[in-house]
Amino acid sequence: MYEYKFIKIELKGIIESKPEQDYHEIVHEHARDGWRLVQVLTPPTGPSGAATYFELIFEKQV
Numbered sequence: 001m002y003e004y005k006f007i008k009i010e011l012k013g014i015i016e017s018k019p020e021q022d023y024h025e026i027v028h029e030h031a032r033d034g035w036r037l038v039q040v041l042t043p044p045t046g047p048s049g050a051a052t053y054f055e056l057i058f059e060k061q062v
Helices: 023-032
Strands: 002-012 036-041 053-061
Antiparallel strands (some): 002 053, 036 053
16 A cells, blocks of 8 residues: 655746746655655646646655
């Protein structure tokens, strides 16, 4: 059986969107705690045609 964790990373900026958090560090932190990154989900785009956030999906065997 697996436990799942979803981390939402907001994007800022109009022309060039950049993550508000250091997602590399988030992945490393979770890996140290036994989580495995299984997917990066980009939701449907906002009114401007660009995504406003993405989600990191982690799993851990329980």
